[in-house]
Amino acid sequence: MLRAGPLSDDSVIRLVNRRFIPFAFDLSNFGFLGDDAALKFVTAARKEYGNGMVNTPELLIMTPTGKVVGKVSNYGSTEQVLAALRGALEGAPEFAKPSADEAKLTGIDRAELHLDLLDLDGARAALESETSMRAHYLRGHIARRRGDWKAMERHFAHVEGDEYRDHLAMERAYELWHKSDYKALQATTAKVRASSARYTEARYYRGLALFHQKKIDAARTLWRETIASRAQDRWIYRADWALCASKQRQGRGSVMMTSDRKSESALGRIGYMGRRNPDLYR
Amino acid sequence: MSMLRSLLLTLLVVSSSASAGEKAPAARLKMDKTGLAWIAPFDKALAAAKERSRLLFIKPIAFGTKPNGCW
Numbered sequence: 372m373l374r375a376g377p378l379s380d381d382s383v384i385r386l387v388n389r390r391f392i393p394f395a396f397d398l399s400n401f402g403f404l405g406d407d408a409a410l411k412f413v414t415a416a417r418k419e420y421g422n423g424m425v426n427t428p429e430l431l432i433m434t435p436t437g438k439v440v441g442k443v444s445n446y447g448s449t450e451q452v453l454a455a456l457r458g459a460l461e462g463a464p465e466f467a468k469p470s471a472d473e474a475k476l477t478g479i480d481r482a483e484l485h486l487d488l489l490d491l492d493g494a495r496a497a498l499e500s501e502t503s504m505r506a507h508y509l510r511g512h513i514a515r516r517r518g519d520w521k522a523m524e525r526h527f528a529h530v531e532g533d534e535y536r537d538h539l540a541m542e543r544a545y546e547l548w549h550k551s552d553y554k555a556l557q558a559t560t561a562k563v564r565a566s567s568a569r570y571t572e573a574r575y576y577r578g579l580a581l582f583h584q585k586k587i588d589a590a591r592t593l594w595r596e597t598i599a600s601r602a603q604d605r606w607i608y609r610a611d612w613a614l615c616a617s618k619q620r621q622g623r624g625s626v627m628m629t630s631d632r633k634s635e636s637a638l639g640r641i642g643y644m645g646r647r648n649p650d651l652y653r
Numbered sequence: 654m655s656m657l658r659s660l661l662l663t664l665l666v667v668s669s670s671a672s673a674g675e676k677a678p679a680a681r682l683k684m685d686k687t688g689l690a691w692i693a694p695f696d697k698a699l700a701a702a703k704e705r706s707r708l709l710f711i712k713p714i715a716f717g718t719k720p721n722g723c724w
Contacts, residue, residue, distance in 0.1 A: 373712065374712075378688065378689060378712070379688055384688045384689055387689055387710050388689065388690045390707060390708070391707055391708050391709070391710040392692055392698050392699075392701050392702040392705070392707050392708070392709050392710065393689045393690060393691050393692065393698075393710045393712075394691060394692055394693065394695060394698040394709055394710065394711050394712070395691060395693075395711070395712040395713075395714060396693075396695065396711075396712075396713060396714065397713075397714050397717060397718045398713050398714060398715050399715065399717055402714065402717040402718030403718045404693075404714060404718035405718075406693070406694050406695045408694065408695040408696050408699075409694075409695035409698075409711070412695065412699070413711060413713060420713055423715075425713075425715060426715050426716075427715065428713040428714070428715050429713075430710070430711070430712050430713075431709075431711045431713070432708050432709070432710055432711070433708065433709045433711060434702075434708060434709070435699060435702040435703045435708075435709065440708065441708075456710075459708055460708075463708060465706065466706055466707055466708045468706065470705065603687055604687050605687050605688030605689075
């Protein structure tokens with residue numbers, strides 16, 4: 372569930388990739404991600420992880436010397452993961468210092484750094500004297516993340532060109548999602564081209580638009596096709612979660628939620644998919 | 654003869670692949686790096702954490718993992 376939820380969230384990904392070293396491994400001897408060195412390192416701090424008795428191990432934030440400075444439940448939300456990440460950085464500031472390269476960043480690059488660190492004010496300030504198309508786009512993106520839709524449109528009015536077409540459609544889709552305007556969300560996300568980096572993200576939200584219009588079978592087909600279209604992509608994990616959690620109850624027109632992962636996961640996932648995909652319950 | 658040879662070759666390839674009950678070298682794995690930039694194996698991740706003075710973000714998995722890094 373962590374992987375389909377918080378670990379596929381843009382804010383979590385940005386902060387982890389900027390300030391942490393992400394690592395995953397299998398506690399058992401049966402999986403392909405087994406790693407003896409990791410098992411030794413983790414069990415030195417968490418002995419119970421070494422005997423195979425922990426079914427849902429917590430996500431751990433550790434120093435290179437083996438001290439646990441943060442943890443999140445295997446069923447943690449995005450907000451809980453972000454809180455743990457921030458708490459760990461505040462509690463161990465020696466591991467939160469900017470790198471030598473980061474200290475030299477200016478303008479757009481500095482704004483991107485602040486966005487990674489979830490510092491929207493810092494990102495906005497770094498763009499203060501920037502007039503490029505990218506700067507206008509990032510101002511609109513920051514406004515979108517703040518939910519300031521008027522400001523978003525004001526900045527996006529300066530953005531044009533094929534390079535930004537799909538990004539603008541997907542950024543605007545978040546306003547429609549926020550306002551539960553599912554018909555418009557379906558139309559807007561359909562504009563994002565298959566060649567775009569935002570394509571699977573758009574398909575995920577288009578599936579949600581269909582789902583919330585009670586077009587369950589269409590949503591599930593779209594998610595299944597999206598998963599099949601990519602070998603590796605973070606949005607296919609979320610689409611798989613939605614697929615697992617939604618079922619059309621045949622003949623009754625109502626939706627049944629399920630965590631029947633074995634029969635539903637298009638990725639053939641092994642891990643428990645979790646009780647609820649919050650995007651399906653609004 | 655060629656069919657027998659082909660069959661033997663197939664058996665050889667299958668038997669040399671790691672099954673679900675075996676560990677596989679980390680180098681063979683394809684983890685999804687389109688989001689989180691996972692670093693593996695652990696020795697490499699730990700070295701990166703020390704070199705860059707960064708914390709390790711560790712997800713232990715209990716239900717098993719697949720050859721493609723999926724869990």
